[in-house]
Amino acid sequence: MDQLFWIGFVGAALALFFALMKRNKVMKFSEGNEKMKKLAAAIREGANAYLKSQYTIVSIVFAVVFVILLLIAFLSHGSLLSRVTPFAFLTGGMWSMLAGFIGMRIATNSNARTANAAHESLDRGLNVAFSAGSVMGFTVVGLGILDVTAWFFILRFGLGIDDPAQLGNIMVMNGMGASFMALFARVGGGIYTKAADVGADLVGKVEQGIPEDDPRNPATIADNVGDNVGDVAGMGADLYESYVGSILATFALSSVAGYGWEGMFLPMALAVSGILCSLIGSLLVRTKENATQRNLLTSLRTGTYTAAILSAVAAAPLCWLIIGKIGRHTVRCWGIYIAILAGLLGGTLIGYFTEYYTSDNYKPTRKLAASSETGPATVIIGGVALGIRSTMSSILIVCGAIIVSFFAAGGINDFKQGLYGIGIAGVGMLSTLGITLATDAYGPVADNAGGIAEMAGLPEEVRNRTDALDSLGNTTAATGKGFAIGSASLTSLALIFSFTSIVQSKTTEHLLFELINPNVLVGLFIGAMLTFVFSALTMSAVQTAAQSVVREVRRQFKEIKGIMEYKADPMYSRCVALCTKGALHEMIAPALLALLVPLVTGVILGPTGVVGLLGGVSVTGFAMAVFMSNAGGAWDNAKKYIESGHHGGKGSEQHKAAVVGDTVGDPFKDTSGPSLNILIKLCSTVAIILSGVFVSFHLL
Numbered sequence: 001m002d003q004l005f006w007i008g009f010v011g012a013a014l015a016l017f018f019a020l021m022k023r024n025k026v027m028k029f030s031e032g033n034e035k036m037k038k039l040a041a042a043i044r045e046g047a048n049a050y051l052k053s054q055y056t057i058v059s060i061v062f063a064v065v066f067v068i069l070l071l072i073a074f075l076s077h078g079s080l081l082s083r084v085t086p087f088a089f090l091t092g093g094m095w096s097m098l099a100g101f102i103g104m105r106i107a108t109n110s111n112a113r114t115a116n117a118a119h120e121s122l123d124r125g126l127n128v129a130f131s132a133g134s135v136m137g138f139t140v141v142g143l144g145i146l147d148v149t150a151w152f153f154i155l156r157f158g159l160g161i162d163d164p165a166q167l168g169n170i171m172v173m174n175g176m177g178a179s180f181m182a183l184f185a186r187v188g189g190g191i192y193t194k195a196a197d198v199g200a201d202l203v204g205k206v207e208q209g210i211p212e213d214d215p216r217n218p219a220t221i222a223d224n225v226g227d228n229v230g231d232v233a234g235m236g237a238d239l240y241e242s243y244v245g246s247i248l249a250t251f252a253l254s255s256v257a258g259y260g261w262e263g264m265f266l267p268m269a270l271a272v273s274g275i276l277c278s279l280i281g282s283l284l285v286r287t288k289e290n291a292t293q294r295n296l297l298t299s300l301r302t303g304t305y306t307a308a309i310l311s312a313v314a315a316a317p318l319c320w321l322i323i324g325k326i327g328r329h330t331v332r333c334w335g336i337y338i339a340i341l342a343g344l345l346g347g348t349l350i351g352y353f354t355e356y357y358t359s360d361n362y363k364p365t366r367k368l369a370a371s372s373e374t375g376p377a378t379v380i381i382g383g384v385a386l387g388i389r390s391t392m393s394s395i396l397i398v399c400g401a402i403i404v405s406f407f408a409a410g411g412i413n414d415f416k417q418g419l420y421g422i423g424i425a426g427v428g429m430l431s432t433l434g435i436t437l438a439t440d441a442y443g444p445v446a447d448n449a450g451g452i453a454e455m456a457g458l459p460e461e462v463r464n465r466t467d468a469l470d471s472l473g474n475t476t477a478a479t480g481k482g483f484a485i486g487s488a489s490l491t492s493l494a495l496i497f498s499f500t501s502i503v504q505s506k507t508t509e510h511l512l513f514e515l516i517n518p519n520v521l522v523g524l525f526i527g528a529m530l531t532f533v534f535s536a537l538t539m540s541a542v543q544t545a546a547q548s549v550v551r552e553v554r555r556q557f558k559e560i561k562g563i564m565e566y567k568a569d570p571m572y573s574r575c576v577a578l579c580t581k582g583a584l585h586e587m588i589a590p591a592l593l594a595l596l597v598p599l600v601t602g603v604i605l606g607p608t609g610v611v612g613l614l615g616g617v618s619v620t621g622f623a624m625a626v627f628m629s630n631a632g633g634a635w636d637n638a639k640k641y642i643e644s645g646h647h648g649g650k651g652s653e654q655h656k657a658a659v660v661g662d663t664v665g666d667p668f669k670d671t672s673g674p675s676l677n678i679l680i681k682l683c684s685t686v687a688i689i690l691s692g693v694f695v696s697f698h699l700l
Contacts, residue, residue: 092177193226387631440480523612632669
């Protein structure tokens, strides 16, 4: 069976070739008139400059961590850490970085093309934006499978590791580099984009009363740059890490569950199958002129639901052949199939309920918009309540997926096989990531297109079309975050069990991983605290960076005479520079927190304390991430619902109240919320990598 892993190279080639075709298709469209080209070039320049600076800083941090890991591995002669892990750490970070960079490049080349295509029709604009999103989606899954497959062949045939358990444990450690890079990309990009967005909205919309993306606003270019470095580059690295992490966690559980090479091959086969299904689904996304938001949502649902159904159908013969016939676990293979279905259904339901709570097509967001009639305070209260309430559906769905997958795949009597079922459910949830991420990455492209249409002064009908695409993008972006957060909960549970298995194999002492152990209980509290401190740091980072942008925008409106009359141009580059400086400075502390807290906890409390930490941060992090992402998405779409002519429309007091809510929601949904699911998995992979250290050296 280990010889069949070459199918991963085939799947990667297919995904990357399809991404290349979509990229070439997008680049054939025109960027429009000279003003549109100039605006697009300014956004590209700002995004490239930021990523260059970010990658420079991250490379230094990666080099330091690489040296530390290398010293641990070689000084301990491989007993505390595999000598392969430091190098896998580097490649994981590089692939994650590349996925985000490619996504950002196509996004910044697609925004003006989408706006220009909207001249012709709504369907044309949707086609360009979704094609750009498809480049991101299929690049992430292609690079992810390529990374996993390449390391499997290096370990299995290059280094001759013939024990599935040993190979699986080494492979799961490879996810740390991707998680580390994803956290920097999400936090840094999130700080950048929300600092610019808050500064532009508070001064431009509320104080000056000008539209969003008005060329008179000094922060408008920085705002559009932020959409790319945060919602594209950051999101690409984030979901790359989620995708790879779910596969590697299942690898580690395979041998523990007794499935060997067959259990490791199944998630790979599911991933390749998911690429084919996503490809078919993406070809079905199209709409008609004068389509409503509901029509546009239906168009995207057609693609994503078709891909999910096809993936569910394809999983049955894969389970029967790989686990049943070849692995000789005929009865158990159908339980594993049910676990995969639980993951697929769970992901689809999370997407639906995320849409329900954040889209202005439904009651919750419309009710939130109506609260603007009584001012910004009630908008804030209503949004917080909506976000907290929305956690119930996501948590219950994940709980249902965990219970179904665990008992279907093994249950209490076959505990380890049941845990394999949870891991494979996470793979099932992300198996159609190609098209799910395409619908997510489409959002920032549509948002930028709307900004360029506004700044270039395009006709009202074009702006109406880009506004429709932008509003849809807010909902699809929230849905993508829901998938990432939901899969993180399943993957983190699999990683926690992998950690306990690896720790137990390194000591003859029986370790008590139960709540009656004070170390575990203290670790739970530390994990819960980590969620709140991390969220506070990322929110404060946005606050600090946004304050500098607000002051700069106010200064320019006051000191540069003629801005409001279109007689003078704002100094866009000043705001771009401030956002870059603020994001790069403020992203370090939250990222290092995810490394240092598990390390310190393990050195003091030992492995039992770390298990408690992982449980605490997983549960609280999941709930907090759903709350923040959904509350932020609802605030954003409530504002857009008012801008479409309801409750007084643009410029009204109700609109100003909704803008205040949106500015609070910005760091919720685009900085702190989506970063938490990376924090959950990074803590787990750090714990697994340092498990040997925790077993050998701890105070309590």
